Amino acid sequence: MTELTLQPKVYIVGAGPGDPDLITVKGLRILQAADVVLYTDSLVSEDLIARAKPSAEVLKSAGMDLDEMVELMIARVQAGQSVARVHTGDPAVYGAILEQMSLLKKADVAFEIIPGVSSVFAAAAALQAELTVPELTQTLILTRASGRTPVPEREELQSLASHHCTLALYLSSTLTKKVMRELMDAGWSPDTPVAVVQRASWPDQLIVRTTLAQLDDAMRENGIRSHAMILAGWALDPTLIDQDGHRSKLYDKSFTHRFRKGVPTHE
Template identity: 90%
Template structure:
């Protein structure tokens, strides 16, 4: 597929430069212009852009400056790779960019990426949807300087007692603890925090709902952290058999395999 003179919003993944998709990397390597979130995207990844590419850091730019640059370059017949951390669809602030690009009649395409929630789960060697324990994963954030809709307050979501992944909440751990406990969560419920998931300096902290704030303080974590909470984060699950999936159970029949009846 030829890289066309339009804007490509590319998910760069959580940090490890090898966790970008094959398609995303090809666009980065062929784009005429690269605009990237320099506070979060690996410089090693951006170094893979072609030598003649025009490269810009976006951390010091406001929305209008970024979009104006993208519009100008595409109108010049150039391709633009707008490189975001993780997956652009989750807290990616891409809606306002797409809106302005659409008003300017500039074509754009989104290339998905690996979200930090999945990089964190991989680092923890955790399955977030464990059979007969929890089959739901809620991606959210605690309400702080950026509020959440009232119906999506953490306490309300936590009432489902599913696995919860908290983005952008490292400075709000007291609030997180209070709302989870008020929702009926035991203080002993497992919590895992992964700071800078997939980066060389990745830090993993295992704690509980009742000890979350103290654990964050002890480890000096105030940013770039994914907080995962729920019984799916219990590290002892790997030693147990009662939560096995039916998918590979020899007695379970499905479209591709006939099950063998269990002996009575």
């Protein structure tokens, strides 16, 4: 693979959920070629950052405020350097990148976004779960419970839960009693399957399977208060894998689509 030549601009790179091999090929190539690497050291694997080129300036952003980070990136780009701003997961989801892009744009500094693997999908992989199961649920809502940081009133959890689809809850590990109350108020059964994956794809990944009624107890018993994805809904039922129902039409031999003519079945 030829060495990548980067332009003097900011590359906002999704590093993936934790496993350093879950960065995209493009994201890794940019990390390896960047003159400056500014990364979220509280969440991004040090093993991944170690893949930066030896001459790169590597800086941690956890102790910086917004102005410090952006001023640093602007200064480096204006000096003719390329900057890899490395975020955990995918930067589009709870990545706080809008405020960074706004200031970069005001400074007339070019930027590019490289998507990454979100923790919701690493969690689903760890659980060996399909989050959109035919004839059970075809919708996945990515959201968070309202806590110290509020959510818009129309996006309160109880309102979203009324759809009874799969829910993926970010940043909600300390709000499990609220999650339980709002989902039950929306008509969710106490025995609805729930799965919690802490530090998905990291070496110390922890998986907890429980029910809605037991969620708070399960979180407390396992000492989970951060870095966890909560997935809820009947798509999380671990017995689905042993059932013959809920098959997709895509591979049904009687179903005709663009690439295959279905074969009629006779009962």
